[in-house]
Amino acid sequence: MPTKNSLDYAYYPGCSLHASAGEYDLSTRKLFKALGIGLTEVPDWFCCGATPAHNVDELLSLSLCAKNLELAEQVEGDLAVACAACFSRLKFTQHTLEENSTKRKQVETAIDAPVKLDGKVKHLLEILARDLGLERLAASVKKPLSGLKVACYYGCLLTRPPDVPNLDCIEAPTIMEDVLGAVGAETVAWSHRMECCGANFTLSRPGVVIQLTNAILESAKAAGADCVMVGCPLCHGNLDIRQKEIEGVYKTTYNMPVFYLTQLVGLAAGLSADQLGLDALIVNPLPLLKEKHLL
Amino acid sequence: MKKKKMVISQETMDIDFVRKVEALSGTSVRRCFQCGKCSAGCPMATFMEHPPNRVVRLLQLGQWQRILAGRSIWYCASCETCSTRCPNKVHLASIMDALRKLSWDAEGPSKESYVQLANKLFLQNIRTYGRQYEMRLAAVFNVKSGQFLKDLMLGPKLITKGKLKMFHKKNRNMNEIEKIFARIEEMRKKGEAL
Structure with missing residues (x-):
């Protein structure tokens, strides 16, 4: 158990967490509170x-991110980011502005302020696995997720491109499996974890x-997973909200609940279904969790 | 497009265009030696008429009009797999960004309009609200793309699950956001940025 509260972060939820991914925001706040990690939302942050x-106007993308990084300076602590896309853009901005002085000058003109690049941007996974640490995470477990087989889905932006997010190994990361291992879940080996x-x-x-x-759901099912875990609201929307439609088009049944990482870790930390926003998931996870005696 | 003969001469090798792409992307177009690893790993190659390695080759040969007229650049998902696997450190995902920007500035000769419309609405949302207003994004997209029934069945479910908000608060930094957009436009007018 964390005894001294030395972990305090500025928190950048991102647009989705205030709308379609409300349960990611809710479960993040509840879990971090339960683990004794402080989160203070960056005041008036805006879209990254x-x-x-960046698809059509990189300078705009860099400037929006640089301004948000400046706003984050108002709050003490490293910047905790939940959404993989926001995480990627903020890290990409820091990386690009560090390396490219022309772009840096342009961005400074756009935001009319010097850019500060020394603040650390961290995805929630890093905070759980490294700052809190796997040992303390394991010690906080009240209900081990034993028997639950999880396919950890990294998607694109948590690890790629090289030298930018530096979250974990770029082609074979294990940080999600490490976190789930610490809370007693079983993780499956599967082909589409980074597609x-x-x-x-x-x-x-x-x-x-x-x-x-x-293709992703098919691969997870073939590997024997009960559910998928993600750390990105877009991945979640595509796998969860669209799952019925996918089943219809491909005439198959997956019935594969898709959890946010904070929901699964929160479950192990003893939080309730309400506290984790499990009812907001489109593919109902309750039958699976009851079958595994986790609820 | 496939049957159209490609003419390569001193005149068609538009090196200025390549230089612009290199300045915007911060990466070298000329380093590519066509190993094809980018296309092998690209999840979107199947939807493109020119797979990623061919986009770079066309660019090297000065055939950029072919690229901008096609849909390949708009079907890139920015997953960064190509940049990750390139053995010669060509940051292809950034080249794609640069090509889209140049196409965007030329007001999109590409026929792929849905992706461009979605991008446009997304950026408008930032300028108007500061944050993404997903309900408006989806509704305006359907109206403007003429697909009134797209994802209609999802709507009510998402609303009951609290995933689509009917109302949206404006961000308190709106002034600051508007200034960022305006300053960038100003810089471009003065020729200080591409």
């Missing part, structure tokens, strides 16, 4: 620009998403 901004889900094509070209996510 995500994929659409793209189609991300924001969910709005413009959902057909693309259906094809890619079907």
Whole structure:
């Protein structure tokens, strides 16, 4: 158990966590509170620009992120980020502005302030696995997730591209498996853990998403997983919200609950279904959790 | 497009365009030696008429009009797999960003309009609200793309699950956000940024 509260972070939830991924936000806050980790939301943070901004206007993307990094300076502590896309953009901005002085000058003009790049940006996984540490995480477990077989889905942006997020090994990360191992779950080895889900094509070209996510769910099922765990609201939307549609198109049944990492770790920490927002999931996870005696 | 003969000459080798792409992307187009690893790992290659390695080859040959007229660049998901696996450190995902920007500035000669519309609405949302307003994003997309029934069945479910918010608060940094957009436009007008 964490005895001294030395872990305090500025928190950048990102747009999705205030809307379609409300349960990710809720479970993050509850879990961190239970673990004795402090989170203070960055006041009036705004959109990082995500994929659409850098897709057509990198300077805008870098400037929006640089301004958010500046806002984060108001709160003490490293910056905790939940969404894989926000995490990727903020880290990418730090990396690019560090390396490219022309772009740095342009961004400083755009935000009318010098950019500060020394603040640390961390994904929730890093905080759990490294700052809190696996031992303390394991010590906080009230209800080990024994018997639950989880397919850890990393998606694209937690680890790629090289030298940018530096979260874990770029082609064979284990940080999700490490965290789940510490809370007693079983993780499966599977092929599609780092394949793209189609991300924001969910709005413009959902057909693309259906094809890619079907392959992901098929691979998870073939590996014998009971459920999938993600650390990104877009991956979650594509695998969970669209799952019925995928089943319809491919005439199959997955019935594969998709959890946010904070929901599974929170479950092990003894939090209730309500505290973790499990009812917001589209694929109902309650039958599985009851069958495994976790609820 | 496939049957159209490609003419390569001193005139078609538009090195200025390549230089612009290199400045925007911060990576070298000329380093690519066509090993094809990018296309082998690309999850979206199946949807493109020119797979990623061919996009770079066309660019090297100065055939950028072919790239901008096609849909390949708009079907890139920015998953960064290509940049990760390139043995010669060509940051292809950034090249794709640069190509989209140049196509965007030329007001999109590409026929792939849905992806461009989605991007446009997403950026408008930032300028108007500061944060993404997903309900508006989806609704306006359907209206503007003429697909009124797209994902209609998902709507009510998402609302009852609290995943789509009907109302949206404006961010308190709106002034600051507007200034960022305006300053970038100003810089571009003065030729201080691409």
